[in-house]
Amino acid sequence: MAQTGERKRDLGSVLSSGDKGHIAIAAQCHDHVMYLTEVPAKTFFTDFNLNFELGALVGKYYDLDSPAGGFDSYNLEVEALGGKLIYGENSMPTIDFRQPLIKNYEDLERLKNKKIDFYNAGRFPKILNTSGSMVSGMGIFCSPFSLAVGLMGFPKLIRAMKKEPKLYHSVMSFAVDDVLAPWIRVQNEKTGSLMGIGADAWASVPNLSPKEMMDWIVPYNQKLEKKCNEFGVITMNVTGDYCEERLDKFDEKILHDSFDVEIASMGGNPALFLVMGRWHEYPLQAVRDYTEKFRKEGKAVSITAGINARLLRDGPIEKIIDNIKRFIDAFGRDHGLSIILSNVPADTPSEHIHAAVAATHTYGKFPIADNLDDIELYIPTKKSFKEWRIENESIVKAKMKEEAKNERCGLAGLLWQQMGKINQNAKFKEEYADAKMSFLYNLTDQRYSALITIENGTLEVKHIENDSDTIKNIEVDGSIACTASLFFDFTGGKISKVGMIIKMLTGKLKVKGAKKMQELAKIMAL
Amino acid sequence: MVQNEILTNLKKAVLEGDDIIAQELAKKALDQGIKPMTIVNVGIIPGIQEAGELWKKNEYFHTDIILCAEAFRLAMEIIEPKLSAGEKGTSGKIVIGTVAGDMHNLGKIMVNAALRGGGFEVIDLGEDVSKEKFMQTIKEEKPDILGLGCYMTTTMLEMREIVKHLENEGLRNDIKIIIGGVPCTQEFADEIKVDAWGKDAFDAVEKAKQVMG
Numbered sequence: 076m077a078q079t080g081e082r083k084r085d086l087g088s089v090l091s092s093g094d095k096g097h098i099a100i101a102a103q104c105h106d107h108v109m110y111l112t113e114v115p116a117k118t119f120f121t122d123f124n125l126n127f128e129l130g131a132l133v134g135k136y137y138d139l140d141s142p143a144g145g146f147d148s149y150n151l152e153v154e155a156l157g158g159k160l161i162y163g164e165n166s167m168p169t170i171d172f173r174q175p176l177i178k179n180y181e182d183l184e185r186l187k188n189k190k191i192d193f194y195n196a197g198r199f200p201k202i203l204n205t206s207g208s209m210v211s212g213m214g215i216f217c218s219p220f221s222l223a224v225g226l227m228g229f230p231k232l233i234r235a236m237k238k239e240p241k242l243y244h245s246v247m248s249f250a251v252d253d254v255l256a257p258w259i260r261v262q263n264e265k266t267g268s269l270m271g272i273g274a275d276a277w278a279s280v281p282n283l284s285p286k287e288m289m290d291w292i293v294p295y296n297q298k299l300e301k302k303c304n305e306f307g308v309i310t311m312n313v314t315g316d317y318c319e320e321r322l323d324k325f326d327e328k329i330l331h332d333s334f335d336v337e338i339a340s341m342g343g344n345p346a347l348f349l350v351m352g353r354w355h356e357y358p359l360q361a362v363r364d365y366t367e368k369f370r371k372e373g374k375a376v377s378i379t380a381g382i383n384a385r386l387l388r389d390g391p392i393e394k395i396i397d398n399i400k401r402f403i404d405a406f407g408r409d410h411g412l413s414i415i416l417s418n419v420p421a422d423t424p425s426e427h428i429h430a431a432v433a434a435t436h437t438y439g440k441f442p443i444a445d446n447l448d449d450i451e452l453y454i455p456t457k458k459s460f461k462e463w464r465i466e467n468e469s470i471v472k473a474k475m476k477e478e479a480k481n482e483r484c485g486l487a488g489l490l491w492q493q494m495g496k497i498n499q500n501a502k503f504k505e506e507y508a509d510a511k512m513s514f515l516y517n518l519t520d521q522r523y524s525a526l527i528t529i530e531n532g533t534l535e536v537k538h539i540e541n542d543s544d545t546i547k548n549i550e551v552d553g554s555i556a557c558t559a560s561l562f563f564d565f566t567g568g569k570i571s572k573v574g575m576i577i578k579m580l581t582g583k584l585k586v587k588g589a590k591k592m593q594e595l596a597k598i599m600a601l
Numbered sequence: 602m603v604q605n606e607i608l609t610n611l612k613k614a615v616l617e618g619d620d621i622i623a624q625e626l627a628k629k630a631l632d633q634g635i636k637p638m639t640i641v642n643v644g645i646i647p648g649i650q651e652a653g654e655l656w657k658k659n660e661y662f663h664t665d666i667i668l669c670a671e672a673f674r675l676a677m678e679i680i681e682p683k684l685s686a687g688e689k690g691t692s693g694k695i696v697i698g699t700v701a702g703d704m705h706n707l708g709k710i711m712v713n714a715a716l717r718g719g720g721f722e723v724i725d726l727g728e729d730v731s732k733e734k735f736m737q738t739i740k741e742e743k744p745d746i747l748g749l750g751c752y753m754t755t756t757m758l759e760m761r762e763i764v765k766h767l768e769n770e771g772l773r774n775d776i777k778i779i780i781g782g783v784p785c786t787q788e789f790a791d792e793i794k795v796d797a798w799g800k801d802a803f804d805a806v807e808k809a810k811q812v813m814g
Contacts, residue, residue, distance in 0.1 A: 106753070106754045106755050107754075109755075110755070161704050161729060163701070163702025163755070163756065165702065166702040166703065166755035166756045167755060169702075169703060169704040169705065169752075172704050172705070172728070173727075173728065228706075229663075229667065229707045230671065230710060233664045233667055234671070236664070237618070237668060280662070282662065282663045283662055283664050321657075321801065321804075324659055326659050329659060384784060385786045385789075388754070388786075389789065420757070421754045422754075422758065
């Protein structure tokens with residue numbers, strides 16, 4: 076059986092292109108997509124269907140392994156609560172920190188008493204009604220600390236933290252209990268997403284020390300995680316990114332402490348983000364030194380390694396390529412590595428991105444070569460985006476439309492990320508060439524269940540609506556029925572065999588065709 | 602409380618970001634008849650300067666600096682009106698602001714305090730400042746330096762427009778320009794032909810002193 080609960084420790088797998096045979100490369104790219112496609116900022120950041128469509132188009136242009144683009148994920152909750160945003164002519168909207176929503180307890184009380192319609196407030200409905208998403212099955216939110224910054228402004232929030240802790244804790248509790256948990260639940264109900272990722276750039280070094288983050292922020296990330304687990308959603312917060320600007324201030328101890336913060340915000344699983352910092356200058360051995368303890372225990376460590384935004388823009392190309400090569404050489408062989416182009420600046424030359432993609436796909440080809448210097452890198456000359464778009468837009472859009480039909484919602488999307496790769500496995504193809512079997516993962520409290528079929532040596536995962544008629548009438552060889560929370564607990568190994576038997580006896584976990592289910596586990600072990 | 606003790610405690614309050622105490626001690630120092638310039642030079646500036654040293658040693662983070670900057674601001678609010686014209690901004694005059702479309706002010710708050718601690722007179726135009734507002738202020742105030750901040754890669758491009766505007770208005774040669782903010786680099790500074798890039802608040806002070814010669 077797929078260890079779905081393990082997704083947490085491998086966010087990189089969400090972007091994985093393991094089935095393509097190379098390390099995946101993605102891009103955090105909203106400004107650049109807007110610039111390249113010449114769409115006015117206001118349109119780009121309010122029409123999310125267009126936003127995602129253009130992001131996907133630019134993703135195809137660059138041959139990225141997931142759509143490019145994105146939106147202003149730090150603003151949505153604040154805007155929905157009534158906060159003022161500045162919509163610039165050419166820039167991403169920003170919160171008007173001159174007029175924070177919370178200046179004191181009275182403001183907080185007023186907000187608490189305000190009834191928030193999570194289906195209709197601000198741009199929430201635009202997100203909820205967007206067909207497709209950046210990463211299938213994943214909700215996006217602003218993490219508790221960054222949301223609190225959006226509500227109060229960084230200086231006032233820090234002042235509260237240091238001088239008026241009661242106010243700080245009240246604001247953070249409000250962020251978790253009254254805003255984020257309900258908002259994530261609504262995303263789950265509406266879209267079926269079972270995973271949420273929280274953006275938390277404000278909670279990074281050197282904005283805060285790792286100790287401050289561990290003491291003041293991590294408990295709220297964990298509180299959110301616990302609350303969302305209750306309705307079956309796994310949340311992760313990208314808290315603790317190490318972004319020291321001055322190389323002379325690089326400090327291995329602080330780096331390692333910030334990794335502790337990252338892991339504590341990721342449900343305790345070793346998933347590291349090296350995103351916004353000057354990673355082309357920091358020593359990568361410092362990261363290996365940290366992950367050694369996990370590797371010795373045989374634990375998979377995932378690393379999302381970022382190509383610095385300013386390096387991407389300014390180049391030179393050779394330095395960008397060299398940085399990717401360094402990452403792959405350091406982590407490609409014994410970590411779950413994916414590359415991300417961090418917050419690609421608007422006017423980044425396209426050839427810089429083409430080079431980054433070519434380098435990742437070439438040096439990152441599995442199995443990773445012992446000596447990357449032996450590999451010849453070929454960077455294809457590409458047309459400008461404008462020229463390419465004229466020739467390819469209709470073809471790409473038709474393909475995207477086709478792909479959208481196969482969109483896998485909820486658990487099906489997550490399972491596909493892990494199981495889809497089996498179709499590239501020769502042993503599976505051979506052993507199951509004539510097999511025909513089907514399995515149902517019925518998450519009883521979710522909008523969607525997942526149907527897995529194996530036929531003619533091909534595995535497929537689809538979502539099905541969780542209405543009782545559909546579920547009752549479906550004929551499968553094996554099935555599991557339980558809540559999402561319980562499903563993640565037992566697939567993640569959090570429940571003992573005895574515990575599972577008790578759950579079965581009390582009717583909380585229903586398993587049919589146990590032997591066939593074991594067969595599925597055997598397949599996944601291939 | 603003796604005068605020396607007041608100044609020592611004032612420095613400590615600024616360094617530790619105790620804004621209300623810093624303001625009270627600044628008032629007390631004046632009440633005790635300590636010269637305003639002495640209060641600034643012995644009680645206030647050393648606090649922000651030491652914070653800068655602790656920042657360089659990784660002992661202070663933005664959380665500390667931001668509180669320190671606020672304590673500095675509140676203490677200076679009391680003392681500044683008492684300074685004579687010749688005592689203000691001895692290092693030079695700077696107009697700073699975050700460019701149009703950008704509301705981020707964290708870096709600017711710290712830069713503001715660090716520059717003032719470095720002896721500069723700072724005219725802070727705030728956030729989301731239009732080209733026109735920068736031009737008008739430059740014409741009126743005739744500063745030595747223009748400090749431009751931004752946080753986003755899109756608003757960063759506005760800096761180039763401001764430089765062009767200054768050139769078109771024939772003002773570029775009369776003023777030095779320093780840029781700062783997350784997306785900026787030395788390469789970008791060279792590209793848009795400004796005089797310096799400050800990688801953080803304390804680096805900005807060093808650069809400001811350098812460009813002043």
